[in-house]
Amino acid sequence: MRAYFSYVCKRLAQFVLVVFIGINLTYIITHATPIDPVEQSISAVTAFGSTAPESIAEMRRSLQELYGLQGSWFEQYVSFWKRIVRADFGPSLSAFPAPVSSLIARALPWTLGLLVFATVVSWVLGNLLGGLAGYYRKNMGLKVVGVIAMGLHPVPYYIVALVLMIIFGFIWPVLPITGGSAMNLEHGWNWPFIVSVLKHSVLPALSLVLIGVGSWFLGMRSLVSNIVTEDHVVYAEVAGVDSRRILGSYVIRNALAPQVTGLAMSLGGIFNGAVITEKVFGYPGMGSLLVDGVYAGDYGLVLGVTTISIIGVSLGVLVIDLLYPLIDPRIQVPS
Amino acid sequence: MTAILRDLLRYNGEFRIGLLLIMAVAVMSGLSFFSPYPPNDVYVVAPDVPPGAAHWFGTTSRGQDVFWQLTFAIRNTLAFGLIVAVLSRIVSLAVGLTAGYLGGWVDRVLMAINDTFIVIPLFPILILFYFVLRDSMSTLLLAVIMASLGWAYDARLIRSIAMSLKTREFTETSIFSGMTTREILMREHLPYVMPVVFSTTLNNMNWSIGLEVTLAVLGFMDINTPTIGGMIYWANQHTAIVAGVWWWITFPILLVVMTFVGLYLLSVSMNEYIDPRSRLARMGGGAQ
Numbered sequence: 043m044r045a046y047f048s049y050v051c052k053r054l055a056q057f058v059l060v061v062f063i064g065i066n067l068t069y070i071i072t073h074a075t076p077i078d079p080v081e082q083s084i085s086a087v088t089a090f091g092s093t094a095p096e097s098i099a100e101m102r103r104s105l106q107e108l109y110g111l112q113g114s115w116f117e118q119y120v121s122f123w124k125r126i127v128r129a130d131f132g133p134s135l136s137a138f139p140a141p142v143s144s145l146i147a148r149a150l151p152w153t154l155g156l157l158v159f160a161t162v163v164s165w166v167l168g169n170l171l172g173g174l175a176g177y178y179r180k181n182m183g184l185k186v187v188g189v190i191a192m193g194l195h196p197v198p199y200y201i202v203a204l205v206l207m208i209i210f211g212f213i214w215p216v217l218p219i220t221g222g223s224a225m226n227l228e229h230g231w232n233w234p235f236i237v238s239v240l241k242h243s244v245l246p247a248l249s250l251v252l253i254g255v256g257s258w259f260l261g262m263r264s265l266v267s268n269i270v271t272e273d274h275v276v277y278a279e280v281a282g283v284d285s286r287r288i289l290g291s292y293v294i295r296n297a298l299a300p301q302v303t304g305l306a307m308s309l310g311g312i313f314n315g316a317v318i319t320e321k322v323f324g325y326p327g328m329g330s331l332l333v334d335g336v337y338a339g340d341y342g343l344v345l346g347v348t349t350i351s352i353i354g355v356s357l358g359v360l361v362i363d364l365l366y367p368l369i370d371p372r373i374q375v376p377s
Numbered sequence: 378m379t380a381i382l383r384d385l386l387r388y389n390g391e392f393r394i395g396l397l398l399i400m401a402v403a404v405m406s407g408l409s410f411f412s413p414y415p416p417n418d419v420y421v422v423a424p425d426v427p428p429g430a431a432h433w434f435g436t437t438s439r440g441q442d443v444f445w446q447l448t449f450a451i452r453n454t455l456a457f458g459l460i461v462a463v464l465s466r467i468v469s470l471a472v473g474l475t476a477g478y479l480g481g482w483v484d485r486v487l488m489a490i491n492d493t494f495i496v497i498p499l500f501p502i503l504i505l506f507y508f509v510l511r512d513s514m515s516t517l518l519l520a521v522i523m524a525s526l527g528w529a530y531d532a533r534l535i536r537s538i539a540m541s542l543k544t545r546e547f548t549e550t551s552i553f554s555g556m557t558t559r560e561i562l563m564r565e566h567l568p569y570v571m572p573v574v575f576s577t578t579l580n581n582m583n584w585s586i587g588l589e590v591t592l593a594v595l596g597f598m599d600i601n602t603p604t605i606g607g608m609i610y611w612a613n614q615h616t617a618i619v620a621g622v623w624w625w626i627t628f629p630i631l632l633v634v635m636t637f638v639g640l641y642l643l644s645v646s647m648n649e650y651i652d653p654r655s656r657l658a659r660m661g662g663g664a665q
Contacts, residue, residue, distance in 0.1 A: 060493045067497070071505050192391075196641035197634055198587030200594055204609070205630065212618055307495050307530070314500035318591050332501060333595055336508050344508050348501040355498045 046367055053363040057356050064352035069122050072345060073115070080105045083135055083341055131346035136338035142346040145331060150350070152222055153327035156243060157316045160250035161305075167251070168258025169301055173294040175259065176266025188263065195256030199315035203249040203322040210245055218242050220324035246323045250315055261304060265297040299370040306362040313355050385650060395642030398635045405632065406455055409448035414441065416449040416603045428624050435624035438615040443628055449603040451632055457520055457589050457604065458582035464524030465581055466574055469532035474562045474570070476532070477539025488536070494529035502526065503588065507597040516602050519592070523585050531577040535570050542566050572651045579644035583637055590633060605633045 083105055084098060093101075106112050113121075125131065131142035175184035194202070211219035223229075223238040269275060270293060278288050320329030328347055335343035385392040414421045420440035428435040434443035476487040506522055507514050542548060542565075551561050586605075592598045593606025600607050608629045612618075617625040650656050 056489065056492060059489055060496050063490070063493045064497050064502075067502060068505060071502070072509055192642070192645075193638055196583050196637040198591055198637070200587075200591040201630055201634065204594075204626075208618055208626075310496050310498040313498045314588075317498075317500050318595075321595065332504060336504055336597065341508070344505060348505045351498050351501045356496055359496050 049367065050364065053360060056363075057360040060356040060359070061353055064356070065123070065126060065349060068345065068348055068352070069119065072341075073118065073122075080111060083339060126349055129350075131349075132342040134335075134340055134343045136335065136340040136343065142342045145343065146328070146346055146350055149327050149331045150354075152325060153316060153320065153329065156246055156250070156320070156325065156327060157313065159243075160247045160254060160316070161309075161312055163247075164251045164254025165258055165301075165305060168255040169262045169294070169298070171255070172259040172262025173266050173289065173297065176263040176297075177270060177289045177293060179267065187259065191256035191259045194252055195260060197253065198318075199249065199253060200318045200322065202253055203246070203319045206245055206249050207322060217244055219245060222324075222326040242323075243325070246316075246319045246325050249319050249322075250312070253315065254312065257308075258301065258304075262294075262297060262301060265300060266293055269293050269296050299366075302362060302366055302369050306359045306366075309358050309362070310355050313351060317351075381650070385646060389646045389649070391642045392646035395639045395646060398639030399643060402451060402455070402632065402636050402639060405448055406452035407448075409445075409452045412445040412448055414445050416446070417601065425620075425622055434628045435622070437611070437625050438617065438620065438622055439611060443624055446603060446608060447605075447628060447632055450605045450608050450629065451636070453516070453602055454586055454589065454605045454633070455582075455636070457516060458586040460517070460520040461524045461527065461585035462578045462581040464521065465528040466531070466578060468525070468528035469535055469577075470567070470570070470574065472528065473532040473535025474539045474566055477536040478543050478558070478562060478566065480540070480543070484536075488533070491529045491532050491536075494526065495533070499523075499526050500588070500591075503592060504597060507592070514597075515599050516604070519589070519598060520585075523588065527581060527584060531574075531581065534573060534577065538570050538573060539566055542569055572647070576644045576647040576651065579640045579647070583640045583644075586633070586636065605629050 080102055084101055088098065111118060129143050131146075133139045134142045134145055137145060171184065171187055175181070175188055178184060207219050210217045218241055222242055223235060229235060275288060275292055278292055279285075283292075316327070317329030317332060319325070320327045321333045324330060328351060332344060332347040332351075334340075335347060386396075409416075418441075422432065422436045422440055422442050424436055424438050424440045426432050426436040428443075432442050432444065434447065436442050437446065472487055472491060476484040476491075503519075503522065503526075506519075510518070547565065548561065551565050556564070589598070589604065590606035590609070593600060593604050594609045594613065596610055598604075598606065600610055609626060612622070612625040612629070615622070615625075617623070
């Protein structure tokens, strides 16, 4: 138990460090660069039509207050952290006067649902197929899956999403290619809305799953094909243990531990993919919010989404890390 | 070197396919030096011509020849990937070798930072960079930024090799013969990690090219330098698919997918070659 406790402490410390470095990175990017977000916002607002110089000066003052850009750099740094702790990123410029935090709160469930679903499906499916492919190496069907995985895995999310969109949007238009649900439905727990949401999420989820399955498949297959040559597996085979039991309890069980670590390590990358996929399919999640925020020159929104993504992904990694001892009991033994 | 290449060519189908794909891509980028049209000029040929004898891959709605435009695009994209890979290799070698050899608190501090960079979602951070830099964001600057963010995964790999090298006898011999830490790392350990560095270079190129394409397609980059992502960006801007100008978007996608799959296959077969167990299995000998 003590070993598990120290493991948890170590993971928690790592989580705090990730958030700390991540937030500092965003602070440095937004404050140490020569470009001033206030001037950016002003030029975005005054790009069309003329504005009186007095009102521009007024706007500059209020924006500086809004973004916490007043006072010495230390005061700015402290107020930056205060605002993040309170999840207060000010009002959004592009959806004025809605606060950024409420925009994020609206987008977060979409991203979370898509991400969790796609990650779980591709992880389970990829590991299952990969384990089988590593164990039954002569199987033709699994070999074909391997070739497809090799062709799909290295392709970036954007390209896969775009190709799916072209196929299902223009060549064979059976699925909705944009939005999170049909426009004319009431949001809530009613049947037509749920069906519409599911239908709209097929393509974004599919493009995430296609790439995800490939990478877990390839990783699991090579792990398993190394494990099957190990002595304990050979011994079990010689002893006449049922081959399904060897595969399930002796081979895949051993290979799962590195795959769980792999999941924790690649969560950031999967999140990147979800962001891009959302934008391609106009899915109303964090990714679309982020990209639209950049197009609209909305400083608070971009900063808010970036910060929340860093915290969210680190939280996800922490959860996986804390579940890890369930898969690999060796962690409880002090090293 | 030639013996390794011969073995790989003889025994490894993935290597053959990968090499073929990458050679085709390299020839394509080499052709850019013979292009009849300058890369940034528009309306030099008739717009929207379908693929045919005069223009192999057709022409764009901006009056550019897709084939010759692609040669520039793939050259810039490959160069970008190479710059990021080389720069980030330097960081990951420095961090990995130092952490693995020194161990102790240096290792703990370096790996804590390292793991942070593995976990952090880089895409929003890159977008934030673009958001504050806007027009000052050049391709070279983006390469430097991505190199300083994308070294962590491979540094961990190099560290694990360095840790095992540390316990080998020759390391002790070098210490007793009075070599400094820097000399041991540079002269004794570096050659051992070079094969892994090489295969991670290919993976890192895939990673950086993928991000570059994505950023450029969204318009979050210097879109006036022709790159693969930039081409897709302009095709999207002109709604090429809806307008029926499918060749404008299909050929860049095909070429960049060839690049990805080629680089990936090369790195996979290289990894397999580095590991003597799988190498022997492939050659039909050893413990199977």
